[in-house]
Amino acid sequence: MEFGLSEEQVMLQQSVGRFLEDAGGLAQTRALAASGARRTPDLVTGLSELGVMGLITPESQGGTGLSLLEAALVAEQLGAHVSPTPFIGTAILAPLALQLAGSPGQQGLWLPRLAAGQVTAGLALSEQAGGREDAGLEGRNGILNGRALFVIDYEADLYVVADTAGRLYLVPATAPGLVRTDLTTIDVSRPTGELRFTGVVAEPLAGAGPDLVQRLLDVARLLFAADTLGAAQAMLDQAVAYASSREQFGRPIGSFQAVKHMCAEMAAALEPCRAMVWYGAHALDHLPSEAHVTACHTKAHVSEVGTFVARTATEVHGGMGFTDLVGLHYWFKRIGLNRQMLGGPQALRDEAARATGLVS
Amino acid sequence: MDLSYSPEHEAFRGEVRSFLETHGTQAPRGGGPEALAWQTLLIAHGYAARTIPKAYGGFGAEPDILKSRIISEEFSRAQVSTGLGGQGISMLVPTLLEMGTEAQKRDFIGPTLRGEMVWCQGYSEPNAGSDLANLATRGTLDGDDWVINGQKIWTSTAHLADWIFCLVRTEPDAPKHQGISFLLFSMKTPGIEIRPLVDMTGAANFNEVFFTDVRVPKEQIVGRRGEGWKVANTILGHERGSLADPNQMQTRLNALIDLMRTETVGGVRAIDNPVFRDRLMAIQGRVLALRCNDLRLLSAAVNHQGAGLAGLVVKLQGTELRHELEALAIDVMGEMGTLYGDTPGLRDQGSWQRNYMYFLGLIIGGGTSQIQKNIISERGLGMPREPKLAQA
Ligand SMILES: Cc1cc2nc3c(=O)[nH]c(=O)nc-3n(C[C@H](O)[C@H](O)[C@H](O)COP(=O)(O)OP(=O)(O)OC[C@H]3O[C@@H](n4cnc5c(N)ncnc54)[C@H](O)[C@@H]3O)c2cc1C
Numbered sequence: 001m002e003f004g005l006s007e008e009q010v011m012l013q014q015s016v017g018r019f020l021e022d023a024g025g026l027a028q029t030r031a032l033a034a035s036g037a038r039r040t041p042d043l044v045t046g047l048s049e050l051g052v053m054g055l056i057t058p059e060s061q062g063g064t065g066l067s068l069l070e071a072a073l074v075a076e077q078l079g080a081h082v083s084p085t086p087f088i089g090t091a092i093l094a095p096l097a098l099q100l101a102g103s104p105g106q107q108g109l110w111l112p113r114l115a116a117g118q119v120t121a122g123l124a125l126s127e128q129a130g131g132r133e134d135a136g137l138e139g140r141n142g143i144l145n146g147r148a149l150f151v152i153d154y155e156a157d158l159y160v161v162a163d164t165a166g167r168l169y170l171v172p173a174t175a176p177g178l179v180r181t182d183l184t185t186i187d188v189s190r191p192t193g194e195l196r197f198t199g200v201v202a203e204p205l206a207g208a209g210p211d212l213v214q215r216l217l218d219v220a221r222l223l224f225a226a227d228t229l230g231a232a233q234a235m236l237d238q239a240v241a242y243a244s245s246r247e248q249f250g251r252p253i254g255s256f257q258a259v260k261h262m263c264a265e266m267a268a269a270l271e272p273c274r275a276m277v278w279y280g281a282h283a284l285d286h287l288p289s290e291a292h293v294t295a296c297h298t299k300a301h302v303s304e305v306g307t308f309v310a311r312t313a314t315e316v317h318g319g320m321g322f323t324d325l326v327g328l329h330y331w332f333k334r335i336g337l338n339r340q341m342l343g344g345p346q347a348l349r350d351e352a353a354r355a356t357g358l359v360s
Numbered sequence: 361m362d363l364s365y366s367p368e369h370e371a372f373r374g375e376v377r378s379f380l381e382t383h384g385t386q387a388p389r390g391g392g393p394e395a396l397a398w399q400t401l402l403i404a405h406g407y408a409a410r411t412i413p414k415a416y417g418g419f420g421a422e423p424d425i426l427k428s429r430i431i432s433e434e435f436s437r438a439q440v441s442t443g444l445g446g447q448g449i450s451m452l453v454p455t456l457l458e459m460g461t462e463a464q465k466r467d468f469i470g471p472t473l474r475g476e477m478v479w480c481q482g483y484s485e486p487n488a489g490s491d492l493a494n495l496a497t498r499g500t501l502d503g504d505d506w507v508i509n510g511q512k513i514w515t516s517t518a519h520l521a522d523w524i525f526c527l528v529r530t531e532p533d534a535p536k537h538q539g540i541s542f543l544l545f546s547m548k549t550p551g552i553e554i555r556p557l558v559d560m561t562g563a564a565n566f567n568e569v570f571f572t573d574v575r576v577p578k579e580q581i582v583g584r585r586g587e588g589w590k591v592a593n594t595i596l597g598h599e600r601g602s603l604a605d606p607n608q609m610q611t612r613l614n615a616l617i618d619l620m621r622t623e624t625v626g627g628v629r630a631i632d633n634p635v636f637r638d639r640l641m642a643i644q645g646r647v648l649a650l651r652c653n654d655l656r657l658l659s660a661a662v663n664h665q666g667a668g669l670a671g672l673v674v675k676l677q678g679t680e681l682r683h684e685l686e687a688l689a690i691d692v693m694g695e696m697g698t699l700y701g702d703t704p705g706l707r708d709q710g711s712w713q714r715n716y717m718y719f720l721g722l723i724i725g726g727g728t729s730q731i732q733k734n735i736i737s738e739r740g741l742g743m744p745r746e747p748k749l750a751q752a
Binding site for chain 2: 001002003004005006069240243244251252254255257260261263264265267268269271272273274275276278279282286287294297298300301304345346349350352353358359360
């Protein structure tokens with residue numbers, strides 16, 4: 001019985017954190033936003049050297065062969081640094097789909113290149129969790145028609161897309177009949193967009209079905225929760241540091257109880273989220289009967305806490321919190337996007353209720 | 361990360377289960393002589409007082425946190441009483457084990473464990489609540505006795521207790537935290553008057569306790585003179601954690617789900633009302649988060665590591681959540697949820713209203729939520745302390 005991180009896991013988390021810090025942290029996200037560019041290839045290269053892009057890919061395919069717990073630890077770091085890099089789609093979901101449903105040929109072609117950071121992959125899954133604007137993909141005899149919104153890791157070379165029947169396909173970004181429309185969200189750190197398919201010839205992942213789609217959703221949800229955990233922790237840390245140095249009425253504002261208690265409430269709500277994310281990731285790896293419900297609960301709960309921390313940490317900073325100068329809003333917005341992706345708290349709680357037989 | 365138990369621990373789980381199969385039906389529902397007999401049986405098998413030395417009336421096993429956890433998991437699964445509780449067993453015994461003299465351990469631990477000696481905790485006073493170190497009950501040495509004068513308040517079970525462990529100011533000239541001693545004395549000692557206080561649940565479980573020239577033999581002190589604050593604090597953290605057990609919360613959550621499956625409004629089951637269901641699921645998510653946090657604490661304890669923030673947040677989060685859980689049940693029942701006491705229509709013996717109020721008591725008792733936030737921010741986050749007021 002051991003519920004905690006191993007030394008290797010802590011080291012992985014630290015080295016990813018250090019790399020993102022050295023890469024510029026928030027400054028890099030700001031620079032990206034200012035330049036109007038939507039891609040940061042240098043991060044992917046560096047992360048692949050750390051083994052992150054092939055994190056769950058077997059070593060025989062050029063990966064690191066680790067588990068989803070490590071994936072969650074990396075996601076937490078990306079959230080903490082509001083990092084503008086593809087990860088959930090490219091490093092985790094696409095390799096997972098290929099491993100579980102791809103042919104040996106598809107695996108051999110894509111897994112090593114994804115792990116090496118030579119190729120990025122986006123995931124079109126949002127419609128599986130709740131379609132908006134009647135979006136959705138019809139797949140017939142390998143031909144795709146329809147729309148997919150809010151693609152994860154949208155700035156990609158390759159897409160893994162799901163149709164309404166729960167089948168999965170590989171579609172290159174250059175496929176004839178595929179039109180991309182950028183969508184601008186609050187969060188500049190993770191560009192997204194819409195894919196429109198008109199008679200696109202797609203390559204099926206033969207082993208895929210609704211169960212795999214469900215698994216991809218659960219994994220993605222857990223990773224969004226981990227990202228929020230990291231982002232919220234970063235906001236709390238900044239609030240505590242600010243409150244300890246900023247003075248009003250001749251004393252640090254952090255010595256006023258109203259401020260102190262805001263910080264205590266954030267910490268009290270957030271700290272159990274860490275164990276919850278670990279447990280949720282462990283469940284995805286090892287406890288199949290709990291994995292789905294735990295993923296729903298984890299994303300719902302961590303999103304609620306994240307939203308609370310995002311506003312409260314901003315408030316602790318006073319007017320400064322509201323400005324672009326401190327840049328807290330980058331984390332605020334990252335948490336805001338994570339919250340809605342693949343189901344907001346209400347939708348996920350409803351899903352958990354259905355999965356546990358509470359809905360007749 | 362490995363949530364499995366070793367073969368030794370799994371075998372132990374098997375033993376606990378077979379004990380529960382054989383003896384579980386004998387387990388008492390309430391107090392009285394049956395409860396004492398049950399306690400004796402539990403100690404004999406090592407399911408109560410497990411790690412307390414045999415010489416002091418315990419079972420004498422090596423400490424093994426996982427085995428203790430297995431016992432509490434299996435007893436709770438079987439819904440069987442884990443034996444006697446109370447402040448004597450949960451607070452005084454660990455204090456004596458750490459700070460008591462050999463004679464005190466021999467005299468007090470055994471009878472306390474067997475339920476022959478019931479204790480109350482005399483800490484709070486009218487002017488010493490959150491600011492406990494402000495306590496003013498005086499103890500003056502006169503010959504071989506401490507002579508005690510003053511008043512305690514909120515003393516739970518004082519009316520049932522045989523003995524009291526009590527914080528008393530014995531060094532009036534020392535700084536506030538260094539002038540307190542930790543004394544033990546019989547509640548039958550002349551000069552003690554107990555006045556019950558009725559609480560909001562309607563029970564009178566706590567009391568005012570008045571001391572007038574109460575004489576206590578000088579050796580009935582734990583630790584040295586003036587060390588009482590330190591003695592009391594050795595186990596205060598332990599009490600806080602135990603007020604908010606997330607596994608108990610899970611049991612209560614299951615009861616809430618049962619209630620929502622049966623309770624109807626206009627013929628519609630509460631569980632089928634999406635608003636109620638969403639509130640239920642939100643609470644379920646929060647209970648899950650605290651159970652995961654609890655696993656982290658368990659693992660840290662097994663590895664002799666400090667728990668840091670993860671431990672400091674438990675009392676605040678746990679008691680507040682439990683209060684909300686009980687509140688949801690009341691909302692689900694609507695007007696029926698206001699029924700209380702001996703009345704037709706009552707659900708679950710009125711336990712939802714009673715617990716809703718009782719847990720507000722626990723939010724206040726054992727260090728209020730505001731005090732918990734002070735502790736979390738100052739000790740957990742290292743935030744600046746409040747400037748001290750100039751001493752008058
Ligand atoms: C059910 C129950 C059982 C109890 N059992 C026992 C027992 O067996 N033995 C015993 O000794 N005591 C017992 N107590 C007493 C309990 O420990 C005290 O009630 C508690 O510590 C609060 O003290 P107080 O009631 O004097 O409130 P106060 O300290 O007067 O607090 C009143 C309010 O002021 C706030 N406040 C006070 N100081 C601060 C501060 N520094 N910062 C921010 N806010 C502050 C509090 O949070 C609270 O909201 C029990 C209490 C309850 C409710």
